[in-house]
Amino acid sequence: MALQTTGESAYSVWLSARLRQARQRLRRSNRAELPWTLRKGLLVGRSRSRRIGRGVFCIGRGNHAPTLSHPPLGREPNQNSKFKACPRVRKAAPQEQGGDSKLKTHHCPPPSPSPLSPPGRLRLHPITPPLPHSPLRLPQMSSPPASTDAPRLQAIRGAFLDFIEDPFYAPEAESVRYVPDGLLVIESGIIKAFGPYNDLESTYGHIPVTAYLGRLITPGFIDTHIHYPQTGMMAAYGEQLLQWLSQYTFPTEKRFQDKAYAKEVAEFFLDQLLSHGTTTALVFATVFPQSVEAFFEAAEARHLCMIAGKVMMDRHAPNLSSAIRPRPSYTDTKALIQTWHKRGRLRYAVTPRFAATSSEAQLQRARQLLQEFPDVYLHTHLSENQEEVAWIAELFPQSKGYLDVYDQAGLVTDRFCLSHGVQLSEAEFQRLSQAQSAIAFCPTSNLFLGSGLFKLEQAKSPSHPVKLGLGTDVGAGTSFSMLQTTNEAYKVAQLRRQSLSPFQALFLATLGGARALSLDGHLGSFDQGKDADFIVLDPQATPLLAFRNTAAVPRSLEALADQVFSLVILGDDRAVQATYVLGQLVHERY
């Protein structure tokens, strides 16, 4: 395997200076010595450091943390709707910081000799054949990748974990693909080859490689439900769904009339996603078309695969009604679809907020859009809490139930992606299974708003399986981290006397999410031909994780499950060492 050496380049001079500064800073703060050192222009881990072990790791350029003028939470009282005003006063949250996503990939030498051995009892799965042409591929992108000096062919070496089957239905030994010493070969952002290092070395020995030892490389996380405009109103105190919407959400979203503000939040939001290891998401914007434009522009500049849409509301949204009345949602939505749907890696979702805020006429318009553009998504909320379900029954007395409202409008298809579904009946699960619709299970949100416990076993019932992903549902959700989301999903299952295994949890956050969003032809695993969106997890990222996990690469399914479970429960953005989009390093944690 050839190494890319940088010699005494300007870059290594820059690195030396940076290292010197870091050492000085640490000396000043009386902290321990840095665990890495500079050798031949490359930063390498010191062998005596337990955290780094023998691993070689790469370091990117400065991780600037832009500050955001934080949106104060809205507290406008609700006058004349179901939504009730809350008298409580809440202080604005402190400023949050995010990382610069435009970092450059650097190539480090692989260790010599390889400390990794063949995978013991684990089954190694054959590499899957190339997929048919992917509409998400780089050549269709409207602008070049962020780092244009990246080599056309590059490789990542380390321990890889992904899924080839759904571990809810297939035995874990057959659904988990684990390659303890693997090589991922990437050409122009697309996975060209993947498999054990020893098998691929002879063919790809000449290309530059970045090695991550003692780490776990997985596909990027896929968040199947999140609201970017609600970033600044996370942790809004004290309400349940309908009051929370009125008290905090609508006033907050009103600020997105201002495109410059929307852009600022969109940039921060996307940096948060990447630093938490999320590379794709299904995203609510607001009723204002400019909020959708701001989001898509920011996502396009980062070459991300994102799905989003303008919220459709024409009633029961008191703080917004004057803004939404003059411009019918249909016209705006149609124009946005024509501009953004399938532009590069972007996709559009027709987004009626929920049945309470859309008249039957507006739901019909949503259907019309689906007929005109059959491959757009339909993204909405469904059956979150009991008060909401009772209100929908009042608003739509002719319907058999909440899902039936959408069904009668012709919206329940294989593009129908609903969030929550906490209150769904068995018959509704069956209908969703039949229609091949998808549910986003949003545990941190459901717990935060006190909505209830999602019936995981009914969604994943073998007799009527429903496509299922995980959603952070920021800002009712309490974390951008899909690892924190798996943590809470596990606890929700426990409270219902159900189980969620470590591999099932990770599946939901990766390939399960890709399947829910019908993106599994392009994302969610390391199959040849898929887009190279992946993350590097550090099982020893925090003192607690380092105490809990050994530095050894797992060599049995049990040892791997244990390591994955520690990340599923204890992990968060600190466990995400690096995030790659189309093979480019876009976030790295220091």
Ligand SMILES: O=c1[nH]c(=O)c2nc[nH]c2[nH]1
């Ligand atoms: O969690 C939620 N967040 C929202 O913004 C929303 N709107 C309707 N229903 C909702 N649920």
